Each structure stands twice: as structure tokens, then as C-alpha cells.
Amino acid sequence: xxxxxxxxxxxxxTLAENLSREDxxxxxxxxxxxxxxxxxxxxxxxxxxxxxxxxxxxxxxxVREADLLIAATSSDEMNMVVTLTGKKLGARRTIARxxxxxxxxxxxxLKLELGLDLVINPEQSAANEMARILHYPAAVxxxxxxxxxxxxxEIRMTGDEPIVxxxxxxxxxxLLSPILIGAVERDGDVVIPDGECDIRENDILHVVGRTAxxxxxxxxxxxxxxxxxxxxxxxxxxxxxxxxxxLTNLGLRVKIIEIDRNRCLxxxxxxxxxxxxxxxxxxxxxxxxxxxxxxDAFVAMTGRDEDNLILSLMARKAxxxxxxxxxxxxxxxxxxxxxxxxxxxxxxxxxxxxxxxYVRGIRNATGERIxxxxxxxxxxxxxxxxxxxxxxxxxxxxxKKLGARKGFLVAAIIRNTEVIIPHGDDVLKLHxxxxxxxxxxxxxxxxxxxxxxxxx
Amino acid sequence: xxxxxxxxxxxxxxxxxxxFMLPSLFVAFHYREGESAAFLTTLFLLLSVxxxxxxxxxxxRELYARDGFAIVAFGxxxxxxxxxxxxxxxxxxxxxxxxxxxxxxxxxxTGASILPVVEGLPRSILFWRSFTHWIGGMGVLMLxxxxxxxxxxxxxxxxxxxxxxxxxxxxxxxxxxxxxxLYGLYVGLTLAEIIALKIAGxxxxxxxxxxxxxxxxxxxxxxxxxxGAYGSLAINLIIGVFMxxxxxxxTLHYQITRRxxxxxxxxxxxxxxxxxVAGATLFIAADLxxxxxxxxxxxxxxxxxxxxxxxxxxxFATADFHGWPVFSKVTLLVLMIVGPCAGSTGGGMKxxxxxxxxxxxxxxxVKMKHPQSVHTVRIGGRNVDDETLGGVTAxxxxxxxxxxxxxxxxxxDSHDLETAFSSxxxxxxxxxPGLSVVGPMGNYSGFxxxxxxxxxxxMVIGRLEIFPILLLAMPSFWRRVSI
Numbered sequence: 001x002x003x004x005x006x007x008x009x010x011x012x013x014t015l016a017e018n019l020s021r022e023d024x025x026x027x028x029x030x031x032x033x034x035x036x037x038x039x040x041x042x043x044x045x046x047x048x049x050x051x052x053x054x055x056x057x058x059x060x061x062x063v064r065e066a067d068l069l070i071a072a073t074s075s076d077e078m079n080m081v082v083t084l085t086g087k088k089l090g091a092r093r094t095i096a097r098x099x100x101x102x103x104x105x106x107x108x109x110l111k112l113e114l115g116l117d118l119v120i121n122p123e124q125s126a127a128n129e130m131a132r133i134l135h136y137p138a139a140v141x142x143x144x145x146x147x148x149x150x151x152x153x154e155i156r157m158t159g160d161e162p163i164v165x166x167x168x169x170x171x172x173x174x175l176l177s178p179i180l181i182g183a184v185e186r187d188g189d190v191v192i193p194d195g196e197c198d199i200r201e202n203d204i205l206h207v208v209g210r211t212a213x214x215x216x217x218x219x220x221x222x223x224x225x226x227x228x229x230x231x232x233x234x235x236x237x238x239x240x241x242x243x244x245x246x247l248t249n250l251g252l253r254v255k256i257i258e259i260d261r262n263r264c265l266x267x268x269x270x271x272x273x274x275x276x277x278x279x280x281x282x283x284x285x286x287x288x289x290x291x292x293x294x295x296d297a298f299v300a301m302t303g304r305d306e307d308n309l310i311l312s313l314m315a316r317k318a319x320x321x322x323x324x325x326x327x328x329x330x331x332x333x334x335x336x337x338x339x340x341x342x343x344x345x346x347x348x349x350x351x352x353x354x355x356x357x358y359v360r361g362i363r364n365a366t367g368e369r370i371x372x373x374x375x376x377x378x379x380x381x382x383x384x385x386x387x388x389x390x391x392x393x394x395x396x397x398x399x400k401k402l403g404a405r406k407g408f409l410v411a412a413i414i415r416n417t418e419v420i421i422p423h424g425d426d427v428l429k430l431h432x433x434x435x436x437x438x439x440x441x442x443x444x445x446x447x448x449x450x451x452x453x454x455x456x
Numbered sequence: 457x458x459x460x461x462x463x464x465x466x467x468x469x470x471x472x473x474x475x476f477m478l479p480s481l482f483v484a485f486h487y488r489e490g491e492s493a494a495f496l497t498t499l500f501l502l503l504s505v506x507x508x509x510x511x512x513x514x515x516x517r518e519l520y521a522r523d524g525f526a527i528v529a530f531g532x533x534x535x536x537x538x539x540x541x542x543x544x545x546x547x548x549x550x551x552x553x554x555x556x557x558x559x560x561x562x563x564x565x566t567g568a569s570i571l572p573v574v575e576g577l578p579r580s581i582l583f584w585r586s587f588t589h590w591i592g593g594m595g596v597l598m599l600x601x602x603x604x605x606x607x608x609x610x611x612x613x614x615x616x617x618x619x620x621x622x623x624x625x626x627x628x629x630x631x632x633x634x635x636x637x638l639y640g641l642y643v644g645l646t647l648a649e650i651i652a653l654k655i656a657g658x659x660x661x662x663x664x665x666x667x668x669x670x671x672x673x674x675x676x677x678x679x680x681x682x683x684g685a686y687g688s689l690a691i692n693l694i695i696g697v698f699m700x701x702x703x704x705x706x707t708l709h710y711q712i713t714r715r716x717x718x719x720x721x722x723x724x725x726x727x728x729x730x731x732x733v734a735g736a737t738l739f740i741a742a743d744l745x746x747x748x749x750x751x752x753x754x755x756x757x758x759x760x761x762x763x764x765x766x767x768x769x770x771x772f773a774t775a776d777f778h779g780w781p782v783f784s785k786v787t788l789l790v791l792m793i794v795g796p797c798a799g800s801t802g803g804g805m806k807x808x809x810x811x812x813x814x815x816x817x818x819x820x821x822v823k824m825k826h827p828q829s830v831h832t833v834r835i836g837g838r839n840v841d842d843e844t845l846g847g848v849t850a851x852x853x854x855x856x857x858x859x860x861x862x863x864x865x866x867x868x869d870s871h872d873l874e875t876a877f878s879s880x881x882x883x884x885x886x887x888x889p890g891l892s893v894v895g896p897m898g899n900y901s902g903f904x905x906x907x908x909x910x911x912x913x914x915m916v917i918g919r920l921e922i923f924p925i926l927l928l929a930m931p932s933f934w935r936r937v938s939i
Contacts, residue, residue: 020630040612041612044630044631
């Protein structure tokens with residue numbers, strides 16, 4: 001696919017990196033030669049210096065033949081103009097990053113008027129993710145599939161869970177509710193486990209199951225006594241605004257610490273009923289005086305990754321049980337792993353995942369559609385949700401006869417309202433939703449999962 | 457340095473070279489020549505060295521600038537070495553230094569020869585000599601990039617180190633795709649020339665040899681008197697025009713196939729190149745006519761052919777230009793140094809660099825008058841950033857320094873100033889024939905082995921645009937931790 005990305009910032013670069021690796025022809029447009037140099041040297045993409053709103057630059061970049069135009073500059077207005085111009089010049093599809101809350105409310109109108117196919121709001125997505133994590137404190141991370149019927153939870157094994165040290169095939173008999181352990185994260189690597197794999201301390205399990213069952217599983221692991229009522233947030237940016245709105249709707253009590261006086265006033269105005277404190281969130285004394293230790297959850301989302309990590313460590317020391325840190329630069333992910341923090345949220349990564357999912361969805365518009373895509377451990381493994389729309393060769397054949405390839409695992413089948421954790425005798429049917437764990441990059445179709453020729 | 461990746465890439469280059477020997481082997485079989493043994497031995501050696509190297513498992517697939525330079529430098533040196541073996545094994549050129557010179561001259565598309573007589577040599581050897589031009593013209597690594605997705609994004613460093621010009625860009629987002637397009641254009645233009653030459657009356661074999669020589673802007677012929685031996689206006693014009701085309705930036709050819717005429721016509725380097733060739737042709741033709749060497753028609757014909765041949769650094773000759781008036785000779789010498797467009801198959805400094813240098817000079821003059829003025833250098837309406845300009849000045853400086861050094865070394869066994877000077881320029885710019893002893897009707901056989909080695913190095917330094925080879929000479933380049 002020919003993809004044009006306008007704006008070579010953090011999101012633009014991550015997108016270009018991932019999209020070019022998945023064999024798309026990517027062209028980046030940016031005004032800043034320094035930013036372009038990095039992309040030029042590290043990625044197999046074409047870079048064009050110039051303004052994305054300029055028609056001649058867009059034409060030079062081949063907007064007429066472009067299948068997708070992504071506007072990811074720092075300015076919402078610019079992104080709108082870019083996508084509008086691009087669409088008029090012949091770009092097949094357009095995606096714009098629009099993040100100002102003022103626009104966020106009129107999104108449907110904007111989408112229609114600008115001919116946008118997708119609007120991404122990294123801050124809002126990040127806030128969604130955080131809200132979900134806070135809602136589900138036992139897990140490191142939660143992801144929902146099939147319109148919320150199936151959940152994927154990440155749980156860190158601390159050593160005192162009843163399943164530690166037990167082989168996987170013996171575990172299912174000990175649990176009452178059917179769940180499936182789809183991936184085990186160990187020492188920064190991912191294992192798609194088989195029956196002989198045993199669970200060790202410090203593993204992070206990725207568990208798939210019907211929502212109620214995953215909750216049961218967490219309870220069985222002794223992790224569900226925690227309920228979050230009080231949340232402290234450091235850093236009052238856009239994400240904080242979206243997050244607080246969601247949390248107050250859920251009935252949680254929130255305290256925001258923000259250093260900038262004017263922003264504090266704005267927040268207080270926008271978010272009535274929320275305690276806004278003006279002060280330096282990295283100041284330990286201030287945090288103590290705002291009784292950090294009594295909080296159920298702590299979210300560090302200042303503009304600096306380093307501050308967020310340090311703050312998380314401070315909160316952990318103070319005894320907060322649920323901690324979320326916003327980390328923008330994902331090259332810090334390896335370091336974060338060793339800090340054993342629970343939850344890391346990266347707006348950039350979320351956005352990239354979102355768009356990748358969309359792009360892959362366009363690429364295989366026939367057969368099975370990709371409904372959701374979630375990447376774990378720095379993209380080393382993926383969890384995808386396929387919707388089977390057409391008759392394919394692998395339908396109606398027992399899974400054990402199809403024989404999934406190594407590194408793939410069919411984790412759940414959703415048929416109407418029923419959630420099936422599949423065994424060898426189960427079959428795939430038309431209109432099923434299928435959740436697949438894949439250890440490779442860029443799985444596009446279920447054809448790659450099953451051995452061809454295995455079908456009768 | 458990512459040694460494993462570099463070694464593996466070298467292995468691939470050697471295996472590719474083994475593949476390139478096959479046409480020559482076929483020619484040897486076709487004409488039932490005994491040289492097939494020489495090719496088979498070399499083929500065997502190449503595979504036995506190359507195949508194990510390709511088996512190396514590369515754990516770190518990231519390539520950085522240093523690795524790109526190393527792959528290109530070693531690739532070219534080892535290619536020239538193995539390319540010399542058929543000459544040695546067949547006994548055509550028994551001395552290793554001579555054979556290396558010939559092979560290096562072939563791959564770097566120089567076309568300088570130590571063979572006094574080429575007519576009567578085995579056809580397979582002549583074919584190999586010219587085929588090296590064709591491979592070297594667009595570059596072997598470029599070919600490997602086109603057919604093998606070798607190292608992902610890091611291969612841009614290889615592309616950059618191998619292809620000429622101050623700033624190597626891509627035509628399309630993917631490197632592999634870019635390389636494929638470039639090679640497609642290259643093959644297409646070569647085929648067109650072969651057919652044109654055949655129609656103009658050459659035999660298929662001669663047409664192939666001369667098309668290879670033109671495409672790579674090399675200049676090896678299978679006639680002692682080069683293209684002049686045919687004495688045909690049609691052939692002179694065909695080769696003259698195709699030399700000119702191969703001296704153009706291949707990006708422009710790509711844009712022509714896409715009918716993007718505005719891009720082509722607006723290109724400032726092309727304008728400079730056309731003006732240079734046209735101007736030089738007129739001046740030399742007038743000079744030849746005034747000195748009553750030729751009547752106006754032939755004067756124009758020979759002047760155009762020679763200017764095209766020298767500017768594109770090909771080195772074919774229709775006449776012994778050493779016997780031409782001094783003004784014409786000096787004009788040709790200047791053209792030798794300037795060379796054709798960046799992104800072409802030719803050598804020399806490249807028109808774009810000279811154009812930029814001229815603009816830098818103008819900027820400096822303006823600055824003298826108005827010290828506070830801010831003045832940007834623009835090419836084709838676009839700003840050229842200071843780093844590129846710095847690179848251009850550094851390149852020209854390096855070029856001149858190396859030229860002077862080589863002239864010192866070669867002067868030790870030269871008969872006259874013209875020989876010493878022009879032989880170095882002709883090798884460094886990948887032209888081939890110079891003036892006097894090394895003129896179009898002369899050759900390089902009279903030089904001392906030391907001079908031959910120096911000139912061989914000049915060729916590869918010129919082809920790879922100095923830096924890859926020069927970096928090999930830096931001790932810090934070899935250290936694991938390079939600071």
C-alpha cells in the first residue's frame with residue numbers, strides 16, 4: 001500500500017517504522033530536516049522536505065496514487081487542512097490526528113465534512129486505556145475484544161499465586177472457569193505456551209476469557225480484593241482531562257497536581273468537583289502532604305518520561321497499590337521492564353496500534369476482517385481479532401485437523417453471544433469472531449495460521 | 457562494525473560475480489575457445505569462497521554508515537581481484553598487477569588498458585572485459601539490493617556509498633524497488649543501444665561489446681582504433697548520443713518514463729550538463745576547423761563524439777585527439793575533471809558538484825561586498841543545506857589533493873608532463889585514455905608496476921567517490937569501538 005505520512009514527530013515516526021516494516025510504501029513529509037534525517041537513516045521510507053499543506057509538495061509525494069494519507073503534525077488545524085487537500089487531490093483514504101477537546105465534541109461533523117476515514121486522538125485513547133486499567137486493578141493491563149465480551153488481562157505473577165510452578169496442562173483442572181493462557185512474557189521475551197510450559201515467578205500471563213471468567217481467574221489468583229476509590233494524578237495535560245472525566249463518571253475521587261497556575265485554573269473550570277492542586281508534582285514533600293500513601297491508585301503523566309518513572313517508584317515506595325506511568329519514548333520500555341512497574345501507557349504506541357489495525361483491515365478487505373489488534377512486549381507478539389465474513393477453506397474443520405503452526409494460537413471463538421475457549425474438536429464457522437495469538441509480526445489473514453493442505 | 461553482516465554481504469557479492477561469469481563462459485563455449493577452463497576455475501574459486509560466507513548467520517541485522525562503507529569498499533576490491541583471475545589463468549595477461557589493473561579498469565568503468573593490441577584476443581576474454589564495465593556501471597551492490605532484500609533500511613548506506621553524487625535519494629519509498637527501477641532503466645537503455653548498433657551495421661558481438669562500454673561509461677572496445685575503426689557516421693552518432701544519455705541522472709530517465717517533463721526540463725544539473733556538452737562541442741569543432749584538421753561537418757561529428765565520450769568519462773575515440781590543437785586538448789582535460797551528472801554511470805567530480813562550487817564562489821563574493829548578507833545556495837529552486845555544501849567543498853578538495861599525490865607518484869616514471877597529469881586524471885575520473893603516451897591510440901603498458909598500482913587505486917577511489925576507500929586507510933575505522 002502507498003501511504004503518505006505528514007508530520008515526522010513521535011507518532012509519525014513510530015507509524016512510519018511499523019508501516020514500512022509491514023511492506024507498505026511509506027513517504028514522509030515534514031518541514032524539519034533534522035527530523036527527516038533520522039527517518040531517512042533508520043527507515044526504508046522516502047522523505048520529502050516541505051509543508052504538507054502545500055499542494056505541490058503533496059503532488060510530489062504522489063498523493064494521487066496514495067491509498068492512505070495520515071496527517072500527524074502537531075497542529076489539529078493543519079491536520080484538517082492536509083487531509084482535506086489530500087482527499088481533494090485523490091488520496092483514497094485519510095486519517096487525521098485531532099486532539100483538542102474542543103474539536104473532539106464535534107468529531108462526527110468534522111469527519112463528514114472533511115471526508116475523514118478515521119480520526120485518532122492519542123490522548124483520548126491513552127485515557128481510555130488508563131481508565132480501563134484503573135477499573136480492573138488486578139491486572140497489569142486490560143484489553144477488550146468482541147465488543148467487550150472477551151477480555152484479555154495481563155497479570156504479573158508475584159510468586160504466591162497457587163498456579164506458580166505448575167505445568168499448564170494441569171492448571172485448567174484446578175480452575176473452575178474456562179480461561180486460556182495465551183502468552184507468557186518472560187525476561188522480555190514472549191512464549192506461546194504449550195501444555196508442558198510451567199508458570200514461574202515474575203512471568204506476566206496474558207489471559208483470555210469471557211469477562212466474568214477472567215474476573216474469577218483474578219480472584220482465584222488472590223488479586224481481586226482491591227477496589228479503587230481514590231486516584232492521584234500528577235500532570236494535568238490533555239490525557240488528564242479525558243481521564244478525569246471518565247473516572248468521575250465512574251464515581252471515583254480524583255486529585256490532580258499540576259505545576260502551571262493557568263492550567264490549574266482551566267482544569268478547575270473544566271472539571272468541577274475535582275480537587276486541583278497547584279504545585280510541583282515531583283516534589284516529594286508535596287506528595288506526602290497530599291497523603292500519597294493513602295491513595296488507591298497513582299497516575300504519573302507529566303511531560304517527562306523520566307519524571308513519570310521516578311514518581312512511580314516513589315508511589316510504590318509509599319505503598320500505593322496501583323500505579324500507571326505514561327511513557328512516551330518506547331525505547332525506554334526495556335528499562336521499564338526491569339523496574340517492575342505495573343502499568344505503562346504510551347499514547348504513541350496506542351495510536352500506532354490503532355492505525356496499524358486500520359491499515360491491515362484495509363489490506364485484507366475480503367475474507368476475514370481484522371477487528372482489533374493489540375501488540376504486547378514491544379511488538380514481539382500480537383493478539384488479533386478476526387471476523388469471518390466469507391467462506392474459507394478452514395471453516396467447519398476441527399481445529400486439531402487444521403493444526404495451527406508454531407507461534408500461533410487460536411485463543412477464543414465468539415459465536416453469537418457464546419464465548420468458546422477452543423479445544424481440538426471445535427470448529428470455526430462463518431460469522432465467528434476469532435481471537436488469535438501470534439508471535440510473528442504482521443499477521444494479515446487466518447490463512448497464515450493454519451497449515452495449508454491440512455484441510456480435507 | 458557489524459563484521460558478520462559485512463562478511464555475509466561480501467559472500468553474496470562474490471556469488472553474484474560468479475553468476476556474472478556465466479555469459480563469458482557461454483561465449484567461450486560458443487566460439488569453442490580454450491578460455492572456458494580459466495572461467496571455470498575462477499567460477500569454482502568464487503563459489504568456494506563466496507558460498508561459505510553467505511552461510512554466516514547474522515544476528516544483528518542493523519547496518520550503519522560504517523558497515524555500508526565497508527561492504528562497498530571490500531566488495532569492490534575483492535570483485536576486482538577475482539575479476540582479474542580469468543586474465544591470468546587464460547594467459548592473456550600473465551602478470552597479476554597488469555591483470556588487476558585491467559580488471560579494476562573494467563569494473564570501475566575506466567577503460568584504461570595495458571593491452572597494446574586487443575584485436576585477435578580470445579572473444580570470451582574481450583567479452584568479460586566489457587561485461588565488467590556493464591556490471592560496474594550501475595554497481596553490483598545495487599543489483600544485490602534489487603534482487604535480495606538484504607538488510608532492510610540499513611541498506612540505504614550501501615546505496616549511498618556505491619552510487620555517485622552528493623546526495624543519493626530514492627525514486628520510490630522502498631530501496632529494493634528503487635534499485636529494481638534503476639536496473640530496469642539500465643537494462644532497457646542498453647538493449648536499445650545494442651539493437652540500434654546492430655541496425656547500423658555492427659555484428660552482434662561488436663554491438664554487445666560497445667553497448668556494454670557505453671552503458672557503464674567504460675570505453676573498452678574490441679578494436680585497436682576504438683569506435684574510429686568503423687568509420688561510420690551512424691555508429692558514431694548512436695554511440696555519441698547513448699553516451700550522453702548514460703551520463704544523465706537516472707532519476708531523470710525515470711521521470712521521462714513517467715512523462716513528468718516539467719521535472720526533467722527544470723532540472724538545473726541537466727541544463728548545466730547540456731550547456732557544457734554543447735558549448736564544448738562548438739568550441740572544439742571551431743578549433744578543429746580553424747586549424748584545418750577537418751571540414752565543418754566531420755569537425756562537428758568528431759567534436760561531439762569526443763566531448764560526449766570524455767564528459768561522460770567513457771573514453772571511446774573516433775580520432776586521435778592527442779594530435780588536436782592545444783585549446784581542444786585543454787577543453788577535454790577540463791571536461792575530464794568535471795564529468796557527467798550525479799546518479800549516472802559516469803565518473804569525475806560530477807556536474808552538480810561543480811555547479812554548487814560555482815554557486816558557493818558567487819556566495820562568497822557577495823559576502824565580501826556585503827558581510828552581513830544572508831545568501832542561500834539554491835539548485836533547481838530548492839535550498840541546499842550547508843552540510844551538503846560542506847560535503848561538496850570537502851569532496852573537491854579531497855579530489856584535488858589525491859590528484860596531486862598521485863601525479864607525484866606517477867611522475868617518477870613518466871616521459872612528459874602531459875602523460876603524468878592526464879593519466880592520473882583519466883584514471884581518477886574513470887575515463888581511460890588521456891593524452892600523449894596514454895592517449896586514445898596509446899596504452900598504459902609502459903608504466904612501472906608501482907604506477908599501475910597507484911593508478912588502479914585512483915580508479916576505485918574515483919568510482920566510489922573517494923570516501924569508502926579512504927576510510928579503509930583510517931586506523932580508527934578498523935577498531936571495534938570507533939571513537
